[in-house]
Amino acid sequence: MASDIQTDISGADAPAPSAPLGDVILRTEGLTKHYGGVHALVDCNFEIRKGEHVAIMGDNGAGKSTFVRQITAVEKRTAGKVWFNGQYVDFDGPLAAREAGIETVFQTLALADHLDVPDNLFLGREIRKFNLGPFSILDYKAMREATKRGLERTGVKIPNIRNTIQNMSGGQRQCVAIARTATFHSKLTIMDEPTAALGVQETAQVENIIRTLKEQGEPLILISHNMRQVMDLCDRIVVWRRGRICANLRKEDTDGEDVVAYITGAKTQPEYDTAA
Ligand SMILES: Nc1ncnc2c1ncn2[C@@H]1O[C@H](COP(=O)(O)OP(=O)(O)OP(=O)(O)O)[C@@H](O)[C@H]1O
Ligand SMILES: [Mg+2]
Numbered sequence: 001m002a003s004d005i006q007t008d009i010s011g012a013d014a015p016a017p018s019a020p021l022g023d024v025i026l027r028t029e030g031l032t033k034h035y036g037g038v039h040a041l042v043d044c045n046f047e048i049r050k051g052e053h054v055a056i057m058g059d060n061g062a063g064k065s066t067f068v069r070q071i072t073a074v075e076k077r078t079a080g081k082v083w084f085n086g087q088y089v090d091f092d093g094p095l096a097a098r099e100a101g102i103e104t105v106f107q108t109l110a111l112a113d114h115l116d117v118p119d120n121l122f123l124g125r126e127i128r129k130f131n132l133g134p135f136s137i138l139d140y141k142a143m144r145e146a147t148k149r150g151l152e153r154t155g156v157k158i159p160n161i162r163n164t165i166q167n168m169s170g171g172q173r174q175c176v177a178i179a180r181t182a183t184f185h186s187k188l189t190i191m192d193e194p195t196a197a198l199g200v201q202e203t204a205q206v207e208n209i210i211r212t213l214k215e216q217g218e219p220l221i222l223i224s225h226n227m228r229q230v231m232d233l234c235d236r237i238v239v240w241r242r243g244r245i246c247a248n249l250r251k252e253d254t255d256g257e258d259v260v261a262y263i264t265g266a267k268t269q270p271e272y273d274t275a276a
Pocket of ligand 2: 064065066107192
C-alpha cells in the first residue's frame with residue numbers, strides 16, 4: 001500500500017545510497033534547506049537504524065525542526081537525498097510520509113482545531129464499518145474507545161474527548177498528539193520536544209511511552225533540550241549547530257558536559273569540522 005504513494009522516483013531511476021542501507025530505517029545524504037538567504041540546514045548526513053532511539057540536540061535555531069520538516073515533507077527540501085525503509089523517497093507531503101510509516105509529533109502541533117479528540121487521532125485513517133467505494137460508514141464507537149486507550153497511556157486527563165481541540169491547554173494538545181503515535185504502530189516515530197509543555201507527571205508518562213516503543217523495537221528520533229531525558233531514553237545523540245551536524249555521540253562515550261560543549265561550539269568532531 002505504502003510503496004505506490006511514497007515516492008515519485010522509483011525503480012531503476014532511484015539514486016543509490018553511498019553505502020549499503022542494511023538495517024538503516026532512515027538515511028539522509030547532503031540534506032539541505034535554504035529559506036531565501038537563510039541556510040537553515042546544510043549538507044546533513046544522518047541515519048537511524050531499526051530499533052534505535054536517537055536524540056537530536058542543539059541550541060534554539062540550530063535547524064532541528066527544519067530537519068524534521070524536510071524528512072516528513074512538510075516542506076520541499078532544497079537539496080539532498082533521503083532513504084526510508086530501504087527505498088529512496090521524495091514524499092509528496094506529510095500525509096504520504098505518515099502513510100509510509102513515519103509518525104510525527106511536530107513542535108508546532110499539527111492538530112485540527114475544529115475537530116474533537118477521536119477525529120484528530122483518526123484523521124485520514126478512520127475506522128470503517130462498511131466500505132463500499134464512496135459509501136462507507138465510520139465506526140465512531142471503535143474510534144472513541146481506541147482514543148480513550150491511547151490517552152490513558154499518556155496519563156493526561158481530558159474531561160470530554162468530544163470537545164474540540166481548540167479550547168485545550170498546550171499540554172493536553174501535546175498529549176493528544178502523542179496518543180496518536182501511541183495508538184498507531186509506525187516504522188519510525190519522530191517527536192519534536194514532546195514534553196516541553198508538559199507537567200512533571202505527564203512528562204513521566206510520555207517517557208514511559210518512549211520506553212515502551214524501545215521495548216517493542218520501534219525506532220525513535222527524539223528532539224529535546226532536556227539532557228536528563230536524552231541520557232535516560234536514547235542510545236545516541238546527534239548534535240546540530242547552525243544548520244550543520246557537529247557531533248554523533250554514542251551515549252556510553254559521552255556525558256552531559258561533553259554534549260553541551262558540542263552544542264555551544266566549544267567542540268566539533270573532526271569529521272564534521274568544515275573549517276578544517
Ligand atoms: N519558514 C522559515 N522561513 C525563514 N527562516 C526559517 C523558517 N523556518 C525556520 N527558519 C530559520 O531556520 C533556522 C532553524 O530553525 P529551526 O526551527 O529548525 O530551529 P530549531 O533547532 O528547531 O530550534 P528550537 O530549539 O528553538 O525549536 C532558524 O534560524 C530559523 O529562524
Ligand atoms: Mg524546533
